[in-house]
Amino acid sequence: MAVSLTDSAQIAxxxxxAKPDVPVVEYRNVxxxxxxxxxxxxxxxxxVGRGEFVFLVGPTGCGKSTCIRxxxxxxxxxxxxxxxxxxxxxxxxRKKLPHMRRNIGVxxxxxxxxxxxxVYANVAYSLExxxxxxxxxxxxxxxxLRLVGLSTKLHNFPDELSGGEQQRVSIARAFVNHPPxxxxxxxxxxxxxxxxxxxxxxIYRINRxxxxxxxxxxxxxxxDKMRRRVIExxxxxxxxxxxSGLYRPDESTTEFAVRLRGELGVxxxxxxx
Amino acid sequence: xxxxxxxxxxxxxLSRNSAPALxxxxxxxxxxxxxxxxIPIVQATTGTANEVRDRVVVNVYxxxxxxxxxxxxxxxxxxxxxxxxxxxxxxxxEGLATAREKNPGAFDEGAELLxxxxxxxxxxxxxxxxxxxxxxxxxxxxxxxxGVRVPSLAAIDEVRNKEEDTAKILxxxxxxxxxxxxxxxxxxxxxxxxxxxxxRLSIFxxxxxxxxxxxxxxxxxxxxxxxxxxxxxxxxxxxxxxVLLLTIAKETFVDPLEDRFAxxxxxxxxxxxxxxxxxxxxxxxxxxxxxxxxxxxxxxx
Numbered sequence: 001m002a003v004s005l006t007d008s009a010q011i012a013x014x015x016x017x018a019k020p021d022v023p024v025v026e027y028r029n030v031x032x033x034x035x036x037x038x039x040x041x042x043x044x045x046x047x048v049g050r051g052e053f054v055f056l057v058g059p060t061g062c063g064k065s066t067c068i069r070x071x072x073x074x075x076x077x078x079x080x081x082x083x084x085x086x087x088x089x090x091x092x093x094r095k096k097l098p099h100m101r102r103n104i105g106v107x108x109x110x111x112x113x114x115x116x117x118x119v120y121a122n123v124a125y126s127l128e129x130x131x132x133x134x135x136x137x138x139x140x141x142x143x144x145l146r147l148v149g150l151s152t153k154l155h156n157f158p159d160e161l162s163g164g165e166q167q168r169v170s171i172a173r174a175f176v177n178h179p180p181x182x183x184x185x186x187x188x189x190x191x192x193x194x195x196x197x198x199x200x201x202x203i204y205r206i207n208r209x210x211x212x213x214x215x216x217x218x219x220x221x222x223x224d225k226m227r228r229r230v231i232e233x234x235x236x237x238x239x240x241x242x243x244s245g246l247y248r249p250d251e252s253t254t255e256f257a258v259r260l261r262g263e264l265g266v267x268x269x270x271x272x273x
Numbered sequence: 274x275x276x277x278x279x280x281x282x283x284x285x286x287l288s289r290n291s292a293p294a295l296x297x298x299x300x301x302x303x304x305x306x307x308x309x310x311x312i313p314i315v316q317a318t319t320g321t322a323n324e325v326r327d328r329v330v331v332n333v334y335x336x337x338x339x340x341x342x343x344x345x346x347x348x349x350x351x352x353x354x355x356x357x358x359x360x361x362x363x364x365x366x367e368g369l370a371t372a373r374e375k376n377p378g379a380f381d382e383g384a385e386l387l388x389x390x391x392x393x394x395x396x397x398x399x400x401x402x403x404x405x406x407x408x409x410x411x412x413x414x415x416x417x418x419x420g421v422r423v424p425s426l427a428a429i430d431e432v433r434n435k436e437e438d439t440a441k442i443l444x445x446x447x448x449x450x451x452x453x454x455x456x457x458x459x460x461x462x463x464x465x466x467x468x469x470x471x472x473r474l475s476i477f478x479x480x481x482x483x484x485x486x487x488x489x490x491x492x493x494x495x496x497x498x499x500x501x502x503x504x505x506x507x508x509x510x511x512x513x514x515x516v517l518l519l520t521i522a523k524e525t526f527v528d529p530l531e532d533r534f535a536x537x538x539x540x541x542x543x544x545x546x547x548x549x550x551x552x553x554x555x556x557x558x559x560x561x562x563x564x565x566x567x568x569x570x571x572x573x574x
Binding site: 072074098099100101102106112113114115116117125126128129130131173 | 275278285289290481482484485486487488489490491492493495
C-alpha cells in the first residue's frame with residue numbers, strides 16, 4: 001500500500017454531512033425491542049462527532065449489531081430518536097432510504113460481496129447505483145483497489161480470494177464514493193490477528209481522511225492497542241464511554257481468575273454480571 | 274444509457290444463473306405448448322356444441338282455416354314473447370316441398386292418398402337461449418289444471434318441440450361446455466402457478482444479492498429492472514420455442530388431416546397468427562410480472 005489514502009481524500013467527506021457543530025451520529029434514548037420481545041437496545045444515548053473513531057464493544061448479543069443496523073435503517077427504533085448529521089432517521093421516507101444509505105459506507109463480518117461479480121464489478125456497483133458515469137467509474141475503481149492493495153486481483157471472483165482480501169474489497173466498496181460515515185460490523189471477526197491488523201489499518205486510514213468511523217468489534221487486542229474512544233454495551237445498555245479506552249478496563253490476572261471461576265455468577269447470555 | 278446498463282446486468286444475470294433461467298424457460302415453453310394445443314381444442318368443442326344447440330327450435334302449428342289477420346296477430350304474439358331470436362313462417366306448400374325433398378317416396382304417395390296437403394302452416398321459432406326453450410312453449414300454450422296444454426290464441430293448433438331431442442342436446446352440450454371451461458380454467462391456473470413458482474425459485478437463489486444491493490444504496494427499480502428484463506427474455510424465448518414446436522406440429526400433423534375431420538376445420542377455431550400472438554404475450558407478461566412480484570419480498574430491507 002504505497003499510495004496514501006489522503007491523496008484521494010481531498011474530494012472526500014467534507015461536502016455531504018458538513019455541518020460543523022452537529023454530531024454525525026446521535027442517539028437519543030433509543031430503544032429497540034425485537035418482534036419476539038427480546039431487547040436489542042435500551043435507552044441508549046450517544047453522540048459521535050465528525051472525524052471520530054469509535055469502537056462499540058461488548059459480548060455478542062449486547063446490541064452492537066443492533067446499533068449498526070439501526071443506523072442503516074435496516075431496523076426501525078422502537079422508541080427514541082436517531083439523528084444522522086442532525087437529520088432524524090424517522091423522517092426519512094422509504095423512497096429516500098437508498099439515497100441516505102449512499103452516504104454511509106458499511107463493512108460486514110461476512111463481507112457481503114456479490115458472488116457472481118468480479119472484484120472490479122463489486123466495487124463498481126456501488127458507483128453505478130448512484131448513477132456515476134462510466135468514465136469516472138473506470139478511473140475510480142482501479143484507484144481505490146490499488147489503495148486497498150488489490151490491484152492485481154481486479155478480475156478475480158470473491159470466492160477466489162482469501163478472507164482478508166474479500167474484506168479489503170468490501171472496504172473498497174464502502175469507501176469508493178467517499179461517504180462521510182463508515183460503519184463496520186465486526187470487520188475482523190472472521191480474520192486472523194495478522195490480517196486483522198491490515199484491515200484495521202485500512203479503516204484507520206479512512207478515518208484519517210476525515211471520515212467518521214464506527215466499528216463494532218469484540219477484538220480485544222485491537223481495541224486495547226488502538227486506544228480510541230470505546231463505548232461498551234451490555235445487554236442493550238451503554239455501560240461505558242471512554243475516550244482512548246480499553247476493551248475491558250484494567251483487570252488483573254487475579255480478577256480475571258475470579259471471573260473465570262464464575263464466583264460472581266453468570267449472566268443470562270453466559271456473561272458475568 | 275441507463276437502459277444499456279440494465280440490459281447488460283440482465284445478460285450477466287442470465288449467464289451467471291443459467292440453470293434456473295433455463296428451468297424457467299422450459300417451464301414457460303411447456304405450459305405455452307399445452308395451452309397452444311388446448312385453446313383450439315376447447316374452442317372447437319364449444320363451437321360444435323353451440324352448433325348442435327342451434328338446432329333446437331319450437332314449431333307453432335297454425336289452425337287450418339285461420340285468417341290472414343289472425344296469423345299476423347299470432348306472429349306478433351310470438352315475436353313479443355321473450356327469448357325469441359327469430360320467427361320463420363313456413364306455409365303448407367313450403368312444408369310439403371321440404372318434406373318431399375327429404376323423403377320423396379312417402380310424401381308423394383301420402384299426398385295423393387289424402388288428396389290434400391296434410392301439413393299445417395307453421396311458425397318456426399328459434400330461441401335466443403336454447404336452455405330456456407320451455408318458457409316459450411309455456412307462454413304460447415300454458416298448461417291447465419290437468420297438465421294439458423291449451424293454446425293461448427285461437428289461431429294456434431298446437432305448440433311443439435322435439436322434446437326428447439331437445440333435452441338430450443341441451444344436457445349433452447351444457448356438460449361439454451362446463452367440462453371444457455373447467456379444464457381450461459384449471460390449466461391456465463396451473464400454468465400461471467408453475468411459471469410463477471419457477472421464477473420465484475430462480476430469484477430466491479439470488480436474494481442475498483438483492484439484500485446487498487439494497488445495503489449499498491440501490492433503489493428498488495434499479496434492482497428490479499434487470500430482473501424484469503430477464504423475465505421478459507425468458508418468457509419470450511420460451512414462447513418462441515413453444516410457437517415453433519406448435520407450428521411444426523400443425524404443419525406436419527393437423528393440416529393434412531383437416532379435410533377429413535370437420536372438428537379440425539371448425540370455423541370458430543382461433544386464427545393461428547392470433548394464437549401465436551396471444552401465447553407470446555402471455556408468456557412475456559407472466560414471466561416478467563412473476564419476477565417483479567417475487568422481488569417485492571426481498572426488496573423490503
